[in-house]
Amino acid sequence: MKFKLLALTSFIGLSTVLSGCGETKTTGIEPQTMTDALFKVMEADRTVYTKLIIGRLAKKEKVIKASEHWKDEKALVLPAQMFRYGAERVAEKTSDFSYSLLSLWPVNAQNKPKTDIEKAGLKFIAENPGQNYYGKETLGDTTYFTAVYPDVAVAEACISCHNKHKDSPRTDFKLGEVMGGVVIRLPIKS
Amino acid sequence: MMKLFNNIWTLWLLSTLLILGYLTYIFNVEEKGIFSPGKLTHGHHQIEMACSSCHTEPLGGGEVIQDACVNCHKEELKISDDSHPKSKFTDPRNISRVKELDARVCVTCHTEHRTKITKSMGVTIPEDFCVKCHSEIAEDRPSHKGMEFTSCASAGCHNYHDNRALYEDFLEKHIDEPHHLPEGKIKSVSSLEEITTSAGYPISKYPVKKLTGTDIELHPGIKKDALITEEWSITAHAQAGVSCNACHKVKDDKGVVNWVEKPSHDSCKTCHKSEVKGFLTGKHGMRLNQDLSAMTPAMSRISMKSTAHDKELTCSSCHSSHKFDVKHAAVDACLNCHNDQHSQSYKDSPHFLLWHKETSGQGDKNTGVSCATCHMPREEKELGDQTLILTEHNQNMNLRPNEKMLRSVCMNCHGLGFSINALADKKLIQNNFKGLPKVHNQSIDLVKQRLLKRGKPREGSP
Numbered sequence: 299m300k301f302k303l304l305a306l307t308s309f310i311g312l313s314t315v316l317s318g319c320g321e322t323k324t325t326g327i328e329p330q331t332m333t334d335a336l337f338k339v340m341e342a343d344r345t346v347y348t349k350l351i352i353g354r355l356a357k358k359e360k361v362i363k364a365s366e367h368w369k370d371e372k373a374l375v376l377p378a379q380m381f382r383y384g385a386e387r388v389a390e391k392t393s394d395f396s397y398s399l400l401s402l403w404p405v406n407a408q409n410k411p412k413t414d415i416e417k418a419g420l421k422f423i424a425e426n427p428g429q430n431y432y433g434k435e436t437l438g439d440t441t442y443f444t445a446v447y448p449d450v451a452v453a454e455a456c457i458s459c460h461n462k463h464k465d466s467p468r469t470d471f472k473l474g475e476v477m478g479g480v481v482i483r484l485p486i487k488s
Numbered sequence: 489m490m491k492l493f494n495n496i497w498t499l500w501l502l503s504t505l506l507i508l509g510y511l512t513y514i515f516n517v518e519e520k521g522i523f524s525p526g527k528l529t530h531g532h533h534q535i536e537m538a539c540s541s542c543h544t545e546p547l548g549g550g551e552v553i554q555d556a557c558v559n560c561h562k563e564e565l566k567i568s569d570d571s572h573p574k575s576k577f578t579d580p581r582n583i584s585r586v587k588e589l590d591a592r593v594c595v596t597c598h599t600e601h602r603t604k605i606t607k608s609m610g611v612t613i614p615e616d617f618c619v620k621c622h623s624e625i626a627e628d629r630p631s632h633k634g635m636e637f638t639s640c641a642s643a644g645c646h647n648y649h650d651n652r653a654l655y656e657d658f659l660e661k662h663i664d665e666p667h668h669l670p671e672g673k674i675k676s677v678s679s680l681e682e683i684t685t686s687a688g689y690p691i692s693k694y695p696v697k698k699l700t701g702t703d704i705e706l707h708p709g710i711k712k713d714a715l716i717t718e719e720w721s722i723t724a725h726a727q728a729g730v731s732c733n734a735c736h737k738v739k740d741d742k743g744v745v746n747w748v749e750k751p752s753h754d755s756c757k758t759c760h761k762s763e764v765k766g767f768l769t770g771k772h773g774m775r776l777n778q779d780l781s782a783m784t785p786a787m788s789r790i791s792m793k794s795t796a797h798d799k800e801l802t803c804s805s806c807h808s809s810h811k812f813d814v815k816h817a818a819v820d821a822c823l824n825c826h827n828d829q830h831s832q833s834y835k836d837s838p839h840f841l842l843w844h845k846e847t848s849g850q851g852d853k854n855t856g857v858s859c860a861t862c863h864m865p866r867e868e869k870e871l872g873d874q875t876l877i878l879t880e881h882n883q884n885m886n887l888r889p890n891e892k893m894l895r896s897v898c899m900n901c902h903g904l905g906f907s908i909n910a911l912a913d914k915k916l917i918q919n920n921f922k923g924l925p926k927v928h929n930q931s932i933d934l935v936k937q938r939l940l941k942r943g944k945p946r947e948g949s950p
Contacts, residue, residue, distance in 0.1 A: 366657070367657060367658075369569075370658070385575075386573065386575040389575040389578050389579060390574075390575060393578065396578075396579055396580055398579060398581065407628045412581055412582075413581055416581065437580045437581065437583045437584075438580070438583040438586075438587075440580065440583075442580060464942060481581070483580050483581075485580075
């Protein structure tokens with residue numbers, strides 16, 4: 299299952315073109331390597347924003363609020379919103395990959411798992427802390443390599459917000475616990 | 489026999505040339521109706537004959553039309569915090585929804601040239617479109633059990649695109665507001681200083697300096713007119729150092745500066761970029777924006793005064809050259825043309841009474857409600873890093889669905905619940921809000937019920 303995505307491989311800088319048997323064969327990196335790399339960037343940015351912006355400015359130093367209705371409240375966007383807005387921006391620029399933040403206990407019901415892999419993946423990462431879930435799924439007429447990574451409560455701000463939110467179906471999250479998952483999809487040749 | 493044969497060929501040649509000539513002619517004039525497969529909606533009929541506005545490439549398919557939609561409506565969708573952006577539907581996990589409703593493109597719901605199936609707001613699909621994705625809503629919100637599928641987007645509770653004033657937390661935040669807010673006032677437009685120091689204002693060309701009639705320098709051959717000078721001298725233009733040449737001296741295509749008797753919106757744009765942009769986007773100016781002749785009331789599909797049928801709509805139609813009286817532009821300019829029941833009822837409305845009080849010196853500044861107060865509201869506009877309060881000159885920006893008016897207009901003076909009910913009362917709109925709403929929207933009731941059920945507020949509540 300070779301992932302053929304020139305734009306992404308050139309972005310990572312690992313693209314190679316090999317010749318053999320008289321024909322040109324394009325190879326790239328393994329999908330899992332690609333999604334793992336993407337997730338590392340996402341996770342790092344998400345943690346930095348949660349700890350250094352929200353945790354520090356909104357929770358510790360209390361110089362500004364963080365709010366779901368950040369525009370009306372003239373506040374910081376919540377970490378989950380930051381993540382989603384990034385995903386929307388990426389979706390506007392490319393269909394080479396996509397990602398979303400889902401949960402078995404979402405504040406917004408639209409973010410609960412929908413496809414079989416999402417359901418299985420979110421259940422797996424919740425039951426197996428520290429592990430990821432990988433699979434292949436066909437949505438419409440496209441086949442995807444789909445990876446599900448744990449989204450862990452890295453700061454007090456994560457659990458206090460979710461546990462107290464009026465639309466949260468779960469109110470007993472603890473620090474370090476898996477609250478949901480990041481789902482990354484790469485279109486591949488079936 | 490040969491002669492007859494020649495005559496037939498001559499006739500064929502002439503007919504072909506005539507048909508070609510006719511087709512070439514109508515392709516190059518505004519009247520292209522013969523090619524239209526059906527009338528356009530109220531939103532686009534003004535530019536019906538500018539086919540290339542939407543069909544930007546002769547053989548273009550859906551992508552070309554989509555680009556045209558986005559080209560004009562992108563900003564409106566951005567401002568409205570679109571609840572259903574394209575990115576929701578391009579996400580592979582939502583592919584099943586795309587099969588039900590391909591909301592990646594506007595024409596799925598808004599198809600032009602389909603008069604018989606076109607409903608309010610140019611919607612051309614059956615009213616059950618919400619059900620395609622939200623059929624399980626009663627599970628998440630038991631209060632919604634049993635509600636008609638046609639009522640989601642038609643009862644003043646939800647809109648497909650713009651829900652800025654309708655989402656639950658916003659309703660909760662404004663849950664018990666009175667009909668009239670005690671300190672209700674309209675926003676003031678930014679000051680001359682704020683405007684002239686904003687990004688893009690040609691301050692070096694027109695330094696702010698109060699001018700009088702003696703400061704006027706005219707183009708060679710142009711004589712000073714005493715009445716025009718008097719009218720100009722009391723305007724904001726004279727206060728801001730903008731005199732005759734600023735508008736009337738215009739560079740032509742070759743860069744030669746000429747004196748133009750009737751400057752177009754291009755002259756106004758030099759200092760009033762935001763206002764002109766709004767004018768050209770709205771129904772008043774969209775024809776000019778497509779290089780068609782100016783809009784006239786005769787072209788309108790709503791009731792207009794017969795005496796105004798041939799008036800052409802430019803900036804000066806409402807602002808009257810040289811006087812630029814914003815009070816005139818805010819009411820009388822509108823009523824000179826508009827003749828529908830809502831307009832006719834205005835001068836008998838409580839809103840007009842407030843306007844009359846303010847303009848006659850009996851009421852406080854910004855307490856009067858003119859036509860423009862609601863239809864051309866003062867909005868925050870971002871110019872570079874600065875935010876100014878300027879008049880939105882696209883009068884369609886907040887017109888449909890009318891809940892768009894809640895935040896920018898109604899809630900300056902009225903409570904949210906009262907405002908939602910008023911906007912849902914069609915008869916009240918017709919008589920220009922003379923009386924109390926007789927329609928009751930239950931959205932705030934549902935929020936109250938949920939609050940009671942929930943007990944003490946949890947975070948996420950306003």
